[in-house]
Amino acid sequence: MGFLSLVEDRPTPRAVYNARVVSCAVIASFASCMIGYDSAFIGTTIALDSFVTEFHLDALSSARRAVISANIVSIYQAGAFFGALAAFLAAHFAGRRAALQLFVTIFILGAGLSLGASGARGLGILYASRALTGLGVGGASNVTPIYIAELAPPAARGRLVGLYELGWQVGGLVGFWINYGLALHVAPSHKQWLIPFAVQLIPAGLLALGTLWIRESPRWLFQRGRRAAAVANLCWVRRLPPNDPYVVEEITQIDAAVADAGTSFLQPFRDVAQSRSIQWRLFLGGALFFWQNGSGINAINYYSPAIFRSLGLSSQTATFFTTGLFGVVKTTLTLLWLALVVDTAGRRPVLIVGALGGSAAMWAIGAYVKIVGVNTSGSGGGLSGGGVVAIFFFYLWTAFYVPSWNGTPWVLNAELFPARVRALGQASAAANNWLWNFLVSRFTPQLFLALHAHGVYFLFAALMLCSAPFVWLLVPETKGVPLEAVGRLFEVRPVRRAHAVVMTGLRAEAVGETHMVREVREVREEGSEAGTGDEEKDESVVT
Structure with missing residues (x-):
């Protein structure tokens, strides 16, 4: 199977694979750019001589300096842990798009706060900014994959969700290189270590602007009973009218999924x-x-x-x-x-x-x-x-x-x-x-x-x-x-045999269903040749 081939669960109009669904996935993946950048830039930033000198870390013992470095880095992850849990509440009650808007706003507040940090003010502002940016990326890390998966057509879902991981790595790539460039071209100063903190605002700003354009997840709207808006958003992202057979079938599947999962x-x-x-x-x-x-x-x-x-x-x-x-x-x-x-x-x-x-x-x-x-x-x-x-x-x-x-x-x-x-x-x-x-x-x-x-x-x-x-x-x-x-x-036990056993069973079921469909088709053909007298027999076989 080639990288660009599509394995479809049903015949799919070409219109479904369109620029809108890709754009929504790319915009949402700016959240992972934020995460990747934040995970990468901080280690080299706090190692810059300008940062160490301004906050007098060079005057501390190795043990004390290690604790401060760990606090600056880890308070971000602590905030992200609680953000990931809070996102479950926000995404359920407010929606996927609104949750993204909430957490990117929190992130921007935290990134903006870091610009006020200085040696004279101490590390308190930096700790607070790291906690807020962590809260923002933690929430985004939960909501983004769900949002993309709910918008993506099944055959392209893996690759569109994969943009989330790719965005993480692209953000990390920038974060890893930025301080190398600053060390070469910017003299040690307050500005030198502050620039990497300011760059956080770029992917966050792009995500914030993008959320003004993207649509809410149709599946979440169906779950909340907002059917008209759900159908409108589904038709928008699929570029198909509401009476198109593909859209009608997808709505039927979503209704069945919502009925099975419930809304509580x-x-x-x-x-x-x-x-x-x-x-x-x-x-x-x-x-x-x-x-x-x-x-x-x-x-x-x-x-x-x-x-x-x-x-x-x-x-x-x-x-x-x-x-x-x-x-x-x-x-x-x-x-x-x-x-x-x-x-x-x-x-x-x-x-x-x-x-x-x-x-x-x-x-x-x-x-x-x-x-x-x-x-x-x-x-x-x-x-x-x-x-x-x-x-x-x-x-x-x-x-x-x-x-x-x-x-x-x-x-x-x-x-x-x-x-x-x-x-x-x-x-x-x-x-x-x-x-x-x-x-x-x-x-x-x-x-x-x-x-x-x-x-x-x-x-x-x-x-x-x-x-x-x-x-x-x-x-x-x-x-x-x-x-x-x-x-x-x-x-299935042992676990190493589970995949083979399940796939064998699924293939057998598929063969059985194929035989049943063939038999039904043959009975229908016989019934049509014999006339209406066999219609009741045909109907009983189908049933």
């Missing part, structure tokens, strides 16, 4: 309380984000200068350049993941191979730092031969991690849950992501002090190694399984 806010919680299978799926979804963060990715995102210094890079420009190159590699591999991996290789093999390969690379990095130690050759921050090998293994680790654990946990969480609890499942996934994200960002500096650099790499290597048997024993393969049949995967 508490209904998903009742479903979770009554179903051990759904409880188990919530556990698996949250655990996937534990293992994702246990790989060390967010320690690298937030503290990349310290990471590269531990491998032997001493100059600030060298560490910033290597950090920017890391962003390029991540973005490139994400594009390859979207094009070649996500819908072809399967979920389980990708996660297991990524865990084993990434663990091996991380063991090699830790061994180098343990045996050789951290040193550079020359005042310019050049690496020794062994340091070059360590950097190679670091990028090898990136090559294993990005096409596996970077985006696949989000894909699995989108597939694990039935429609009636899918929004709650997404809220749980987003909250778990930010919870583990917070713990890693808060304690990474202390880990470097307590375990030393090699100990931190060994810890991440061990966690990646442990994630492989977790996936092998507990996580079923979901590739190609219709969402309505995913529940069957959790009824």
Whole structure:
């Protein structure tokens, strides 16, 4: 199957694949640009000499400086955790579009507040701004994938939702490179470290303006009983009239889904309380984000200068350049993941191979730092031969991690849950992501002090190694399984055979349905030849 081919659930007019639905997905994905940028720029910004000097961090002990750096970074994740939970309420009662508008407004307030920070005022304003921007991105991380999925035609849903992950990486790419450019071209000053905080307003402003144009999700409008507005928005995004057979059929499907899911806010919680299978799926979804963060990715995102210094890079420009190159590699591999991996290789093999390969690379990095130690050759921050090998293994680790654990946990969480609890499942996934994200960002500096650099790499290597048997024993393969049949995967033991068993059953059912349709068609043809006397017989067979 080619990257641009469409596997349709039913004959679909070409008008459905139009610029409006793509534009809505792109605009909503500016939310992930905000998230990616914020996750990437902060580590290099607080490492700028101008920032360190203005806030007198150079006069502090290593332990005290590590605590302050961790607080600046992690208060953002703490806000994002609560934002992800709050978004479930906002998206349910106010709507997807209104929720996006609310959380981007909160983000803009936080980003604007950061522009008032200075050494004279202390770090309090910066802490408050980070909490608000975190609250905003946490809410956006919950709402955006749901909004895109509800607007997208089924055959293009995976790729349109994939724009969310791509936006995250593009934002991160800018965040990784911005301080390298500032270190080269802007003299150390208050302005030098303030510019990266100001750049946060660009993707946020684009999202805020875009939400004035995009339409509310038709599915949410149907759930709230606003049928006329729902039909109008559905016809707008599909570019079809309301009496078109495709639109009529889609409305019928939405009505059936709404009738099954109900409109009560508490209904998903009742479903979770009554179903051990759904409880188990919530556990698996949250655990996937534990293992994702246990790989060390967010320690690298937030503290990349310290990471590269531990491998032997001493100059600030060298560490910033290597950090920017890391962003390029991540973005490139994400594009390859979207094009070649996500819908072809399967979920389980990708996660297991990524865990084993990434663990091996991380063991090699830790061994180098343990045996050789951290040193550079020359005042310019050049690496020794062994340091070059360590950097190679670091990028090898990136090559294993990005096409596996970077985006696949989000894909699995989108597939694990039935429609009636899918929004709650997404809220749980987003909250778990930010919870583990917070713990890693808060304690990474202390880990470097307590375990030393090699100990931190060994810890991440061990966690990646442990994630492989977790996936092998507990996580079923979901590739190609219709969402309505995913529940069957959790009824088969051992888990590694679940996909084959379920797909075999689905194929048998499809063959049976084909035979039944053929038999009905033959009976109808016989009835038409025999005349009206056989019509009652034909009707009974059909029934």
